[in-house]
Amino acid sequence: MSKIRVAVIGCGSIAKHRHIPEYASNSNVELVAFVDPVIERAEHYAAQHGGKAFASYTEMLAEIKPDAVSVCTPNYLHAEMSIAAANAGAHVLVEKPMAGTIEETEAMIEAAKKNGVYLMVGHNQRLMPPHLKAKEILDSKRLGKVITFRTAFGHPGPEGWSVDGRESWFFRKEEAIMGAMGDLGVHKSDLIRHLLDDEVEQVAAFVGTVHKEGTDVDDNSTCLLRMKSGAIGTLTASWTYYKGGDNSTIIWCENGVIKIDTDPNDQVIVELRNGTVERYKVGAMATNEKQTTSGVIDEFVDCIVNNKAPRISGEEGARSLKVILAAFDSQATGKVISL
Template identity: 75%
Template sequence: MSKIRVAVFGCGAIAQRRHIPEYASNPNVELVAFADPNKQRAEEVAAEYGGKAYENYEDILKNEKLDAVSVCTPNYLHAPMTIAAANAGLHVLVEKPMAVTAEEGEQMIEAAAKNNVYLMVGHNQRLMPPHVKAKEILESGRLGRVLTFRTSFGHPGPEGWSLDGRDSWFFRKDEALMGAMGDLGVHKSDFIRYLLNDEVVEVAGFIGTIHKEDTDVDDNATCIVRMKSGAIGTLMASWTHYKGGDNGTVLWCENGVVKIGTGQGDEVIVELTNGTVETYKVGAMATNEKQVPSGVIDDFVQSIITKTPPTISGEEGLRSLKVILGAFESQDTGSIVKL
């Protein structure tokens, strides 16, 4: 079988730490080209992994023979780049949030459908071993219905993660459009939908810029959500967890509680009302400090090889995005938003 020819648009932190090395270690992939407005960055990556460096993604689409692309750029570019690649007949893996408006998300889904290509969104939380295990436990039915929950994602902010530090696009409203909510909150709305196999029907958002200076993107959000099943919970995103970052979820169910990533971070703890306690150590969660393979790239490649639509589809990405957009609307209007 000939290898899947891939180009990467954007050579920042997520591309360098996840997408590019994970494509490189996949035997079915050939990395063909890299685009970044900072051409030196694209050149450094091309020197390390092979392939050609470009300043402009449109030149890649014109000049290279490809099968698929990863879009790893600032949020405002996700839609135009995805649509251009889909229109060129290429499968697309786009970073989250898939878009900055619901309309953009819909246009991306349409472009992929029209061109008969796959669109996948990089919601890696679904693939982390503790999260997969927790879903399996919930689906076994032993715990009964999920009644209430809290899920949160917090770290010290993009300064330490982005290659540009404090000068990163993450802090520029015109490029990011949303801060901690687009970076972390959308992961959590996607995760809770996946975990509970349920949809958010109402959201109230308290979103603000509490501590980061010289930026007008949000650095904190706490949202209250009601699920279709009736379960209610909180969803939190923060860029100011300067100590004690968090990617934990707790679910209170009819027959006990499930705690994910609250202890050692790699554990699922089940405490049943009958007094039994079970601990599952199932493999690490990826953190900014400790990159473990996300599974997203391999999943995307597998989809293309087996001609199977990705489970983390554009439609899924859009539903998760709408929760976040609803939270912003709630913050703006001071009312609860129905989705």
């Protein structure tokens, strides 16, 4: 079969570390275009991988007519670019948070439907080996009903990750829309929904800028979640874990507890009430310092090649974003928000 012609819009860190190398190593893909307003960035990847460099995504869509695009741009551009790409007949993989508002997510989903293309959101946490293993164990039901949980995602902040360092768009509210919650929190709302196969019913949250100076985006949040099943738990997102990252989840169930990424050697640990302990080495979680294949690109390409709708769909991305937007509502109103 002929290769899928892919364009990458936005040539910052997520494109550099995940999207571009993972497309390049996928035998079903031909990279045909790179877009970045800083044209040198796009030219750098075109020189490396072939294809053409553009400063304008609209020019690229009109000229190249790619089969698929990755949208790896500041958050405020996700909806506009995803809709334009869908209208140009391209399948869309958009980075998280998929958009800044629910209205935008609905417009994106509608554009993909109308044009008969796939819309997938880059929620890579679902595909990381420890989370795949944990999902398998939880789905087996041997731990019984989920009662409580805590999930956290923190690192020292985007200044160490973004190609623009402290000058990054991540710190500008009009471009980022949200800070640690859009960067990390939405990954964890997606993960907990997925692992528990449950929806969030109520959210109460403290969200604020606690320590990063000169920015008005949130750098920390602690959220209380009540699930439809009745399970309750916490979700934490932080850009001030200066001593090192945390991407752990602990789920307490009737028959025991499952601990994910709490131990340096065993990524998943199950402790049963009968005294049995199971330890699983399944491969590490990807981090900003230590990249591993995210699985997202291969999953997206596989969906296109085999003509099957993405599991991490626009609808799924929208449900995970709703939880985060509810947390901001809770912070603003001092109330518990029902979804």
